[in-house]
Amino acid sequence: MSRFNVRKVAVLGAGVMGAQIAAHLVNVKVPVVLFDLPAKEGPKNGIVTKAIANLKKLKPSPLGVADDADLIQAANYEEHMHLLKDCDLVIEAIAERMDWKQDLYHKIAPHVAKHAILASNTSGLSITKLSEALPEALRPRFCGIHFFNPPRYMVLVELINTPTTQPEVLDQLEAFVTTALGKGVVRAHDTPNFIANRVGIAGMLSTMKEVENFGLTFDVVDDLTGKKLGRASSGTFRTADVVGLDTMAHVIKTLQDNLSLETDPFYESFGTPPVLAKLIELGHLGQKAKAGFYKKVGRDILRFDLEGEEYVPGGQKADEVYGRMLKKPAAERLKLLRNAEGAQGQFLWAILRNSFHYAAVHLAQIADTARDVDQAMRWGFGMKQGPFELWQQAGWLEVAKMIQEDIDAGKALSKAPLPEWVFKGPVAEAGGVHTAQGSWSARSGKFVPRRQLPVYERQYFPEKLLGEDNLPDWRTAGTTVSNTDALRVWTLDREVCPAGGRVLIASIQSKMHAISPDVMEGLVEAVDLAEREYDGLVIWSGDAPFSVGADLQATMPAYVVAGIGAIEEVEHELQKLMLRLRYAQVPVISAIHGMALGGGCELAIHSARRVAHMESYIGLVEVGVGLVPGAGGLTYIARRAAENAAASTGKDLLPFLTEGFSAAAMAKVGTSAIESKKLGYLLESDLIVPHKDEVLFVAVNEARAMAAGGWRAPLRRLFPVAGRSGIATIRGQLVNMHGGGFISEHDQHIATLIAEVVCGGDVDAGTLVSEEYLMALERKAFCALIEHPKTQERILGMLSTGKPVRN
Structure with missing residues (x-):
């Protein structure tokens, strides 16, 4: 199969989804043209330019860096149809109207390139019926593509074929969506609402129906159906507000219009809930309308009361007993909920039972x-486990019997029995639908392995489901060189990665991958070993986060017992580790997924190169616990400022320090890998990877390529600092900020210490210093703050509550 080279993408429709799809394409450096209707007044591109400008204001931001919105090319259907000929992929994302979409296809079809793929972004319209508006020559290159909102953050993309779609078209598109956009692809059958919305919206309707049955309030339900249940923290009704109540109503209507009791035995439960209908009637469409099931008034969160048609105080929590039940092992958990006497427990069992029942009955119809x-x-819905996984974990046949008993007793939403394959045959014998041989296909009556496409060779350790024991686990895979509670040092098998045996991998195993003294010792030994026997070292710890920094819980007892000298010693060892990484005689690569904070950030910036997942959050956050970065972070800021100044015509160092100083003093965290480049935590030479499961692949191959290219560690050299004049300038600005009430007195004190380090202390401007010199200043400032009462308040507050203390 020839490579599907996407040089440019056209997105048709500058509404909420279209504009944000375009934004994500820009995030991953894919040129994009955004089309919409010509404006009736003013410039013809007015609709699109307004949508592009709005992208900069949205929260959470659809863009890695807001200014990148300007990279989206604006176009309209009247003047710019010729631009389509240069696009390899055309994504139609206009409103969910069959007639509007088909009318647009008539207009664009003559202009679509003969090799291009045309895909409709729809949440549930029939892809086959849409294709009927296309000329026969274009139909083989047409399919459905369903992004979830917001497109930047939601992993799921559903691909849907028609009877005339060429198989290689879906393969090409799946490869592009996976590796270039960083998404998880599921292929769905062309049935109403496809897979995720079919099961998910049915689940939300089931939840709303059971809420009525058990008389619970929205806030209690969201507390029960959020993280406690292993689902998105927003729960049920808050999620509906975020999605948009009009959008939810549209998806419900798609089910109502395209299904019947004959085609879906749960059809009677698809009625629009009265509370949803009332909110839409009132114009309360959710987050975008600033009112939905919830409404924020000042700092208070109110919930809607249907009986009074008004908002009342919210924030009610579920009974603690059910929180404890939900922490039990799956089998015990479901039994406790089914036998619970309270309404909240019965409600939880009911919605879980309904989800199992619905998924089993519809499996053959909606999914392979x-x-x-x-x-x-x-x-698509932020669940830690899908319905089949939880069912299987809790004991397949035992749970199946409980579900069928409820169906027979009339407690379920439908009288439809569980399919025969649930109780008899391979699934019953295997104890579930997921096995090492594959997952159950109700349509073909066998276990089907994962699709084997070249793109998945980049995922050494793909996200796996319960029961997929054939897939490797990074904690035990490959060849272990050394293994402690703190750090595993290992290599990939050559069968998985031909170059893998030549690159050492260090995986931190402490909680949140915090850097303890044992981790430090293990990393130094790993560098020593890599220099002796390998071509490179990759620091990659599998699951997010990369590292949340130094382990305060491990170091504070040393301070209590041995005083500040113990802290100074630990900091000195940590600094020496960073320099060991920087000057290692093999390339050290930090492979970042999730948070790289504090010492984790310092670990990354002292590596030879960084390979970061797009959704990485990198920053020096020590100010939040009343400290300064103490493992070379401030030294890095000073050195980078000197390097940047040397590459410019300016003589004054201070302008080059501003960004780094502000980032450290304000504990700024890059909210994407792209923004972290802007903050200086990632360099232009570093690599940003859209898919989290491809980070290790890129990092290992980068280490091997650097070694093959003759990579050498940088030479140690002195560099100039801004000196006492720079400190004086920054100090004056801090006095003004404190006087204006923007920072506390302790914030001012910490920021002053940061300024003194990054400017090199009490020396003349332009004085040449070494990294060791600045690190000594860091240690002095760090240790002084450890003994400060206000810093101790911040540290204890963070350790006890996990939240920063402002004092």
């Missing part, structure tokens, strides 16, 4: 395998 259903619910 149970894997597709579970992955869709993980990636």
Whole structure:
């Protein structure tokens, strides 16, 4: 199969989804043209330019860096149809109207390149019926593509074929969406609302129906159906507000219009809930309308009361007993909930039972395998486990019997029995739908392995489902060189990665991958070993986060017992580790996924190169616990400022220090890998990877390529600092900020210490210093703050509550 080279993408429709799809394409450096209707007044591109400008204001931001919105090319259907000929992929994302979409296809079809793929972004319209408006020559290159909102953050993308779609078209598009856009792809059948919305919206309707049955309030339900249940923290009703109540109503209407009791035995439960209808009637469409199931008034969160048609105080929590039940092992958990006497426990069992029942009855119709259903619910609805996974974990046949008993007793939403394959045959014998041989396909009556496409060779350790024991686990895979509670040092097998055996991998194993003295010792030994026997070292710890920094819980007892000298010693060892990484005689690569904060950030910036997942959050955050970066972070800021100044015509160092100083003093965290480049934590030479499961692949191959290219560590050299004049300038600005009430007195004190370090202390401007000299200043400032009462308040507050203390 020839490579599908996407040089440019056209997005048709500058509404909420179209504009944000365009934004994500810009995030991953894919040129994009955004089309919409010509404006009736003013410039013809007015609709699109307004949508592009709005992208900069949205929260959470659809853009890695807001200014990148300007990279989206604006176009309209009247003047710019010729631009389509240069696009390899055309994504139609206009409103969910069959007639509007088909009318647009008539207009664009003559202009679409003969090799291009045309895909409709729809949440549930029939892809086959849409294709009927296309000329026969274009139909083989047409399919459905369903992004979830917001496109930057939601992992799931559903691909849907028609009877005339060429198989290689879906393969090409799946490869592009996976590796270039960083998404998890599920192929869905062309049925109403496809997989995730079919199961997910049915689940939300079920929840709303059971809420009525058990008389619970929205806030209690969201507390029960959020993280406690292993689902998105927003729960049920808050999620609906974020999605948009009009959008939810549209998806419900798609089910109502395209299904019947004959085609879906749960059809009677698809009625629009009275509370949803009332909110839409009132114009309360959710977050975008600033009112939905919830409304924020000042700092208070109010919830809607249907009986009074008004907002009342919210914030009510579920009974603690059910929180404890939900922490029990799956089998015990479901039994406790089913036998619970309270309404909240009975409600939880009811919605879980309904989700199992619905997924089993519809599996053959909506998906190739149970894997597709579970992955869709993980990636599209933020569940830790899909319905089949939880069912299997809790004991397949035992749970099946409980579900069928409820169906027979009339407690379920439908009288439809569980399919025969649930109780008899391979699934019953295997104890579930997910096995090492594959996942169950109710349509073909067998276990089906994962799709084997070249793009998945880049994922050494793909996200796996319960029961997929054939997939490797990074904690035990490869060849272990050394292994402690703190750090595993290992290599990939040559069968997985031909170059893998020549690159050492260090995986931190402490909680949140915090850097303890044992981790430090292990990393130094790993560098020593890599220099002796390998071509490079990759620091990669599998699951996010990369590292949350130094382990305060491990170091504070040393301070209590041995005083500040113990802290100074630990900091000195940590600094020596950073310099060991920087000057290692093999390339050290930090492979970043998730948070790299404090010492984790310092670990990354002292590596030879960084390979970061797009959604990485990198920053020096020590100010939050009343400290300064003490493991070379401030030294890095000073050195980078000197290097940047040397590459410019300016003589004054201070302007080059401003960004780094502000980032450290304000504990700024890059909210994407792209923004972290802007903050200086990532360099232009570093690599940003859209898919989290491809980070290790890129990092290992980068280390091997650097070694093959003759990479050498940088030479140690002195560099100039801004000196006492720079400190004086920054100090004056801090006095004004404190006087204006923008920072506290302790914030001012910490920021002054940061300024003194990054400017090199009490020396003349331009004085040449070494990294060791600045690190000594860091240690002095760090240790002084450890003994400060206000810093101790911040540290104890963070350790006890996990939240920063402002004092």
